[in-house]
Amino acid sequence: MNPLLPGGLALSGLEEQLLPPGTKGLALVEPLRQGALGVQGWNVLHGDTGYPVAVLKLSALRHNLAWMRDFCARHQVLLAPHGKTTMCPQLFGAQLAHGAWAITLATSVQVQVAHRFGVRRVILANELVAPGDMRAVLHLLREDPDFECFVLADSLAGVARLAEQAGAAGLARRLPVLVELGLDGKRAGCRTTDQALTVARAVERAPGLVLAGFEGYEGLLVSEDRDADLRAVAGFVAQLGALVREADDEGLFGAAEILLTAGGSAYFDLVARGCADLPALSRPLRAVLRSGSYISSDHGMYLEALAELDAREGSEPQSGLRPALELWSVVLSRPEPGLAILSLGKRDASHDAGLPIPLYRHGPGPGTPQALPDGCAIVKMNDQHAYLALPEGPIRALLAVGDLVGCGISHPCTTFDRWQLLLGVDDDYTVRTGLNTFF
Amino acid sequence: MNPLLPGGLALSGLEEQLLPPGTKGLALVEPLRQGALGVQGWNVLHGDTGYPVAVLKLSALRHNLAWMRDFCARHQVLLAPHGKTTMCPQLFGAQLAHGAWAITLATSVQVQVAHRFGVRRVILANELVAPGDMRAVLHLLREDPDFECFVLADSLAGVARLAEQAGAAGLARRLPVLVELGLDGKRAGCRTTDQALTVARAVERAPGLVLAGFEGYEGLLVSEDRDADLRAVAGFVAQLGALVREADDEGLFGAAEILLTAGGSAYFDLVARGCADLPALSRPLRAVLRSGSYISSDHGMYLEALAELDAREGSEPQSGLRPALELWSVVLSRPEPGLAILSLGKRDASHDAGLPIPLYRHGPGPGTPQALPDGCAIVKMNDQHAYLALPEGPIRALLAVGDLVGCGISHPCTTFDRWQLLLGVDDDYTVRTGLNTFF
Numbered sequence: 001m002n003p004l005l006p007g008g009l010a011l012s013g014l015e016e017q018l019l020p021p022g023t024k025g026l027a028l029v030e031p032l033r034q035g036a037l038g039v040q041g042w043n044v045l046h047g048d049t050g051y052p053v054a055v056l057k058l059s060a061l062r063h064n065l066a067w068m069r070d071f072c073a074r075h076q077v078l079l080a081p082h083g084k085t086t087m088c089p090q091l092f093g094a095q096l097a098h099g100a101w102a103i104t105l106a107t108s109v110q111v112q113v114a115h116r117f118g119v120r121r122v123i124l125a126n127e128l129v130a131p132g133d134m135r136a137v138l139h140l141l142r143e144d145p146d147f148e149c150f151v152l153a154d155s156l157a158g159v160a161r162l163a164e165q166a167g168a169a170g171l172a173r174r175l176p177v178l179v180e181l182g183l184d185g186k187r188a189g190c191r192t193t194d195q196a197l198t199v200a201r202a203v204e205r206a207p208g209l210v211l212a213g214f215e216g217y218e219g220l221l222v223s224e225d226r227d228a229d230l231r232a233v234a235g236f237v238a239q240l241g242a243l244v245r246e247a248d249d250e251g252l253f254g255a256a257e258i259l260l261t262a263g264g265s266a267y268f269d270l271v272a273r274g275c276a277d278l279p280a281l282s283r284p285l286r287a288v289l290r291s292g293s294y295i296s297s298d299h300g301m302y303l304e305a306l307a308e309l310d311a312r313e314g315s316e317p318q319s320g321l322r323p324a325l326e327l328w329s330v331v332l333s334r335p336e337p338g339l340a341i342l343s344l345g346k347r348d349a350s351h352d353a354g355l356p357i358p359l360y361r362h363g364p365g366p367g368t369p370q371a372l373p374d375g376c377a378i379v380k381m382n383d384q385h386a387y388l389a390l391p392e393g394p395i396r397a398l399l400a401v402g403d404l405v406g407c408g409i410s411h412p413c414t415t416f417d418r419w420q421l422l423l424g425v426d427d428d429y430t431v432r433t434g435l436n437t438f439f
Numbered sequence: 440m441n442p443l444l445p446g447g448l449a450l451s452g453l454e455e456q457l458l459p460p461g462t463k464g465l466a467l468v469e470p471l472r473q474g475a476l477g478v479q480g481w482n483v484l485h486g487d488t489g490y491p492v493a494v495l496k497l498s499a500l501r502h503n504l505a506w507m508r509d510f511c512a513r514h515q516v517l518l519a520p521h522g523k524t525t526m527c528p529q530l531f532g533a534q535l536a537h538g539a540w541a542i543t544l545a546t547s548v549q550v551q552v553a554h555r556f557g558v559r560r561v562i563l564a565n566e567l568v569a570p571g572d573m574r575a576v577l578h579l580l581r582e583d584p585d586f587e588c589f590v591l592a593d594s595l596a597g598v599a600r601l602a603e604q605a606g607a608a609g610l611a612r613r614l615p616v617l618v619e620l621g622l623d624g625k626r627a628g629c630r631t632t633d634q635a636l637t638v639a640r641a642v643e644r645a646p647g648l649v650l651a652g653f654e655g656y657e658g659l660l661v662s663e664d665r666d667a668d669l670r671a672v673a674g675f676v677a678q679l680g681a682l683v684r685e686a687d688d689e690g691l692f693g694a695a696e697i698l699l700t701a702g703g704s705a706y707f708d709l710v711a712r713g714c715a716d717l718p719a720l721s722r723p724l725r726a727v728l729r730s731g732s733y734i735s736s737d738h739g740m741y742l743e744a745l746a747e748l749d750a751r752e753g754s755e756p757q758s759g760l761r762p763a764l765e766l767w768s769v770v771l772s773r774p775e776p777g778l779a780i781l782s783l784g785k786r787d788a789s790h791d792a793g794l795p796i797p798l799y800r801h802g803p804g805p806g807t808p809q810a811l812p813d814g815c816a817i818v819k820m821n822d823q824h825a826y827l828a829l830p831e832g833p834i835r836a837l838l839a840v841g842d843l844v845g846c847g848i849s850h851p852c853t854t855f856d857r858w859q860l861l862l863g864v865d866d867d868y869t870v871r872t873g874l875n876t877f878f
Contacts, residue, residue: 022551022877027571029578050548051569084786084822106823107782109489112461126823127771129841130490130782131803132466139468154772157840187824188772188780332566333593333627341627343546343569346791347523347856347878364570383523383852384545384565385626401596402568413822417786418856418878438461439786439857 004038004058004424004433007093010118014089014436025053025421037423037434044328044429045404047364051330052348054415054422056296056435060324061091061424065098067321068294071313072099075272080104080123080261082292086416089117090435091295102148104290108133111149113438115140121148123261125215125290127158127180127188131165138169145172150212150259154180154189159202159209166208176212176255177203181240186220193243200252210254211247213286216240218271219264226308233267237274248281256283263289266305269312293412296325299357300350300410325412325422327356329386331403338390340399344407345384348418354410355381358388361395362404369406378407443477443497443863443872444504446532449557453528453875462860464492476862476873483767483868484843486803490769491787493854493861495874499763500530500734500863504537506760507733510752511538514711519543519562519700521731525855528556529874530734541587543729547572550588552877554579560587562700564654564729566597566619566627570604577608584611589651589698593619593628598641598648605647615651615694616642620679625659632682639691649693650686652725655679657710658703665747672706676713687720695722702728705744708751732851735764738796739789739849762847764854764861766795768825770842777829779838783846784823787857792850794820797827799845800838808845817846 015035021028027050042048080102102121128151182189190196203211218233263271275287310320329344355378360369375391424433454474460467466489481487519541541560567590621628629635642650657672702710714726749759768783794817799808814830863872
């Protein structure tokens with residue numbers, strides 16, 4: 001039990017493990033027990049860590065956990081946050097302690113990791129197809145009667161493969177399947193209600209399977225045109241609702257409840273509201289959101305999307321989800337007046353949805369970091385370097401070799417996966433704890 | 440000692456470690472000793488692993504290791520391959536066994552990893568600036584008299600910081616420094632010969648430091664205009680040579696030999712040829728290439744660059760470096776006639792220098808993979824999915840849910856870092872060994 005992030009998963013092994021010299025983000029000269037990270041008196045602003053280093057602001061994490069718990073209670077939806085965002089057992093534990101109903105995952109390997117740390121209910125929000133991957137999941141279900149896993153199918157071929165492997169695994173229970181409804185021109189999923197019903201009927205007929213509900217991912221509709229997005233998301237959620245009703249009218253569902261799950265990290269409020277309009281069915285309908293990035297938010301793509309979500313919710317300004325994830329690096333070189341080279345590269349930071357956003361400058365030591373002026377921007381990254389362009393003005397004289405620079409990122413998923421250890425910090429950047437990832 | 444990849448580093452701990460269920464690329468249901476990977480009889484084409492899985496073709500690795508050893512002997516240059524490409528101790532060991540003089544690294548953490556596995560000489564081809572990072576490197580030099588590490592500086596501020604920390608560390612020897620010559624508008628490094636000489640003089644005067652040579656990175660000159668590149672690279676290497684000569688005339692060098700190091704993975708032949716033209720100096724000049732990606736090459740950016748290099752070398756066609764790295768994934772969904780969704784995402788594959796290149800299709804089981812027809816292309820990736828576009832033709836009927844697809848990648852550095860374990864395979868994709876990375 002971590003006093004900083006409440007949660008009850010099996011994390012004692014992580015606290016006991018020895019972090020070797022060569023652990024990214026730390027400047028260890030001898031191995032350190034992870035549980036002792038918080039008593040070293042280290043502060044990121046004082047130059048005590050290695051650079052780059054990935055930090056999570058604990059106050060922002062706690063705020064976001066409580067925010068999402070309250071959001072789901074207000075909208076009467078369940079939460080199965082997408083664990084692929086962080087793959088962090090400490091955060092899974094905190095999410096479950098804040099009422100998450102399950103953890104969502106994207107691959108069989110991720111399901112195994114979650115199970116290893118004690119997660120007891122998961123949604124594998126992906127088609128499960130390869131024999132070894134199926135065997136790995138079915139093994140957990142057979143060996144651990146307390147473990148629940150929902151999987152997706154979007155084709156008759158996929159249903160046949162699942163049925164064959166579930167039969168071969170000799171499960172004492174049926175494998176719960178969610179049929180995926182997709183979107184024309186987008187990713188996986190049936191393209192029409194008729195196709196989805198055809199797949200659902202096949203699930204219903206397969207001896208080792210049970211139709212547990214339907215799944216969709218409206219996050220694929222995010223575009224530059226927000227008004228169009230809002231209409232498209234509302235239409236998609238309505239289509240999912242109609243599909244659930246048709247399947248229920250046909251008597252295809254075989255579990256005590258019907259699951260309807262959607263919800264990325266930008267439009268989950270629209271999903272929650274759409275699910276509130278659904279008619280009564282033959283058994284309880286559970287609407288399950290799957291947002292993963294709410295836990296850390298970001299300074300890029302989600303910051304903007306979540307501000308709009310706040311506006312739709314009618315929230316007080318500044319009350320919404322807060323960016324928790326920052327990367328701190330050091331100025332390695334000032335080769336030209338308008339250029340600083342930072343120790344931060346593609347190996348360390350997201351670069352798929354915008355480059356990192358430079359926020360702060362700090363000359364190592366006591367004090368508070370200073371906001372960087374407008375016009376500072378990371379304009380390029382190599383594997384291990386970032387190019388920070390500096391506008392005309394005092395910053396060009398001020399920013400020196402050895403200064404620390406704090407950056408936000410856009411798209412947390414592709415930053416978390418660059419770090420096997422992130423540091424949980426207080427608001428003054430004192431290091432309090434370590435958070436592990438398993439990618 | 441690995442019979443598949445000769446090398447003498449301290450790797451027995453890796454062979455003895457238990458790989459847990461949840462190890463990406465494997466479909467384990469119970470822990471497996473890594474050293475037993477090669478006796479399972481697994482074959483990637485038979486569906487025995489998890490998907491996605493990253494494989495290295497052992498025959499291509501062995502070919503590339505020998506190719507580069509012979510290239511360096513022919514050109515009378517030393518090799519310090521950039522270890523940041525792979526961060527793989529097994530490959531470091533094989534590179535050293537094939538005559539590499541040192542391993543190049545980009546960060547202090549990478550230096551610590553290399554040292555942990557027994558590498559005895561490294562070039563930290565980067566400015567070393569943050570106090571903790573400096574202390575970590577200096578600690579190794581103090582505690583291990585057999586360990587050598589060269590570091591970069593490109594500013595008086597950087598030299599002062601190194602001198603201060605080297606003094607505080609109480610080293611029994613001076614820290615060897617290479618002054619970095621950069622390029623206008625590019626990354627770190629002094630922008631002029633005069634600036635570089637100023638920094639070199641500061642190194643020479645600093646009590647705990649010794650000027651060991653100069654460093655540059657011509658890889659930053661790679662552009663779309665190859666003819667312009669060739670002229671620019673030749674000019675840059677000549678500028679480095681002139682700088683070495685001026686510094687030697689001033690008596691700034693303080694070690695038994697003078698190092699001149701450059702050489703990325705596209706134009707290292709030009710560097711080797713440029714270094715052959717250098718005049719005699721007061722002591723032996725050692726030209727050191729740093730190509731990292733030669734070990735795996737790729738099916739993208741380097742495949743093309745290396746074909747041109749082969750032409751410059753006058754090599755026989757097909758005799759050059761071979762792509763060793765492939766990613767195999769499974770078709771999860773065939774939602775539209777021209778679209779297949781693969782279990783391969785940004786978490787698994789490079790996407791910074793082109794998306795993965797689809798090469799083969801295989802229905803799991805015995806037999807040889809079939810080349811995918813022209814027009815197949817990965818047109819988009821999400822975190823955990825790739826969108827494989829299929830041209831009109833038989834492939835649309837042929838490619839089914841559950842089929843395996845083998846892809847090459849462009850830019851090995853940003854694929855290696857997505858895998859903590861890659862599988863070394865024979866040409867028929869039998870799994871023979873595991874290769875670990877430490878990012």
